[in-house]
Amino acid sequence: MTASVIRTTALTKRFGRLTAVDAVDLDVREGDRYGFLGPNGSGKTTTVRMLLGLVLPTSGEVELLGTGRLRTVLPQVGAMIEGPAAYGHLSGRTNLALSDAAGRGGSRRTRRTRVGEVLEQVGLDAVDDRPVKAYSLGMRQRLGIGAALLRKPRLLVLDEPTNGLDPQGIREVRDLLLQLNAQGTTVFLSSHLLAEIEALCTRVGVLDRGRLVAQDDLAALQAPTGRTVVQTPDVARAGRLLGAAVELVGGDSLLVRTDDPAGLNARLVEAGVRVRCLQPERHTLEDTVLELTSDGSDRITAA
Amino acid sequence: MIVVELNKMLRRPRTWVMVLLLCLLPAIVAVFLKTSDVAPRPGTGPAFLSAVLENGALFPAAALAIVLPLFLPVAVSLIAGDAVAGEAQAGTLRYLLVRPVGRTRLLVAKLVSVIVFCVVAVTAVSTSAYVVGTQLFGTQPSVASLSGPDLTTQQATTRTVLAILYVGWSMLGVAAVALFLSTITDSPLAASLGAIAMLITSGVLVGLDAAASVQPYLPTRYWLAFVDLFREPVAYRDLVRGTALQAVYIGVFLAGAWANFMTKDVTS
Numbered sequence: 377m378t379a380s381v382i383r384t385t386a387l388t389k390r391f392g393r394l395t396a397v398d399a400v401d402l403d404v405r406e407g408d409r410y411g412f413l414g415p416n417g418s419g420k421t422t423t424v425r426m427l428l429g430l431v432l433p434t435s436g437e438v439e440l441l442g443t444g445r446l447r448t449v450l451p452q453v454g455a456m457i458e459g460p461a462a463y464g465h466l467s468g469r470t471n472l473a474l475s476d477a478a479g480r481g482g483s484r485r486t487r488r489t490r491v492g493e494v495l496e497q498v499g500l501d502a503v504d505d506r507p508v509k510a511y512s513l514g515m516r517q518r519l520g521i522g523a524a525l526l527r528k529p530r531l532l533v534l535d536e537p538t539n540g541l542d543p544q545g546i547r548e549v550r551d552l553l554l555q556l557n558a559q560g561t562t563v564f565l566s567s568h569l570l571a572e573i574e575a576l577c578t579r580v581g582v583l584d585r586g587r588l589v590a591q592d593d594l595a596a597l598q599a600p601t602g603r604t605v606v607q608t609p610d611v612a613r614a615g616r617l618l619g620a621a622v623e624l625v626g627g628d629s630l631l632v633r634t635d636d637p638a639g640l641n642a643r644l645v646e647a648g649v650r651v652r653c654l655q656p657e658r659h660t661l662e663d664t665v666l667e668l669t670s671d672g673s674d675r676i677t678a679a
Numbered sequence: 680m681i682v683v684e685l686n687k688m689l690r691r692p693r694t695w696v697m698v699l700l701l702c703l704l705p706a707i708v709a710v711f712l713k714t715s716d717v718a719p720r721p722g723t724g725p726a727f728l729s730a731v732l733e734n735g736a737l738f739p740a741a742a743l744a745i746v747l748p749l750f751l752p753v754a755v756s757l758i759a760g761d762a763v764a765g766e767a768q769a770g771t772l773r774y775l776l777v778r779p780v781g782r783t784r785l786l787v788a789k790l791v792s793v794i795v796f797c798v799v800a801v802t803a804v805s806t807s808a809y810v811v812g813t814q815l816f817g818t819q820p821s822v823a824s825l826s827g828p829d830l831t832t833q834q835a836t837t838r839t840v841l842a843i844l845y846v847g848w849s850m851l852g853v854a855a856v857a858l859f860l861s862t863i864t865d866s867p868l869a870a871s872l873g874a875i876a877m878l879i880t881s882g883v884l885v886g887l888d889a890a891a892s893v894q895p896y897l898p899t900r901y902w903l904a905f906v907d908l909f910r911e912p913v914a915y916r917d918l919v920r921g922t923a924l925q926a927v928y929i930g931v932f933l934a935g936a937w938a939n940f941m942t943k944d945v946t947s
Contacts, residue, residue, distance in 0.1 A: 425944075425945070425946070428773075428777045429776070429777070430773055430776055430777065430945040431944040431945065432942065432944060446779070447779055447781065450777055450778070450779035451778075451779065453777070455774075455777045457773050457774075458773075460770075461769055461771045461773070461774055462769075462771065463687065463769065463771065464769075465691060465692070466690065474683055474686065474687065475774065475778060477682070477683050478680055478683045478778050479778035479779060479780055
């Protein structure tokens, strides 16, 4: 049993009559790479803000790193919420130094080296005396991640960390997160980019209209559907052979319901059906999420 | 945290541009006075200007009277209105709070940096005015007071310092209002303009006889009372009222700012 790093109990936030987050029970465990998915406007950001004490919950509780007293554990949490932010008239290095000096506990003696290390980690060590207002979107994003890493956090809470990065940068950030995770940092990643979550995360929570509609291991969400895709030039013969097990025929492929893909293959080959490709169908994360969630709630339809 | 805030404010070019502009206006007035030698008749125009021609050492007080009605409060409103709302608009507020910086601590640090700005601005105006005044108009061993016998130079200096403190205290009242508005809105412009609008309203009502019943409670009512410091004997009545009234404004609006900020959802 691994320790809980983020645990919320019936976490709820109402803004006037609108319930933005409705009784959410998150459970993120130590060492997880947790993907927090949901359409725009589903309450992801409000939930993240409640985790960090920026938005005060209407009801319910938040526990970070085993305690409900956020102030005591926030120094061990690195965060990036809704894009990076920095003082435009100062350089990246100065921004990080000020940010470090603002919170208690960052030793002044080691500040310079720590800032240098972090800049190197996010690939900003070479470009530096420019003020941040001259930075590109990607550089700002890197600086934001750097600020989150300043105190070597046990938990990283990142909202859309690869926003604005080019494919190269996305890969770099992903590798960095994997490396930090391997060293024991728990990563909580909120995103609406399914591919990103699929590439990085081990556990997934799906939020829809403020409710947590799924929370499971990524592998479980990508479970086999119990159907197998068969591609063959002998569609008609295969169809006669398999009879009612065939659910769908399209072009040169059939969708066959079976619990035993290997057996299916043997049967087909025995009957002289040439098989070009045979693959168990899996739920894609996209299908699962789209099935679980309604239309994005920023799409306004008449009630 | 206070050091961090001061660092941020003092490294901002905007801060120094404002201080410079504040010092520039009295200097322009002094140059005109010197070149034309036409002083406002005693009792008209900004306070002290007629006396300055004879003694430049009085110019700091005159300079304060020149910037006090509009320029100084606008500058203070800009800085104080930007305090929290500016961080919110830039998005840096959330990062400060999750660092974590306690909300009370952040507000106190902001307040201290605003106070430092008030002090720096008022001192800069007085000092530059002293230099300009003594260079252009020379000094005399004694200073004519606005009424009654002359003041010694030492008396005049003490009273100038008291005047600086009084003006600074009045500006803190402005700062408290702007800081309160700054915790309400995420737009620094709205917070600053809100505070300025309140001061203009107050200024209009102070000049309106029909509003006599509320005048003793208006924030700008006793601003110029520091002039009374240069009477002999000092007329303390308005000074005391002004100090007490500003204390109420400062107390109420700072408490409001704190209460609002502590329970605020930071969604910026």
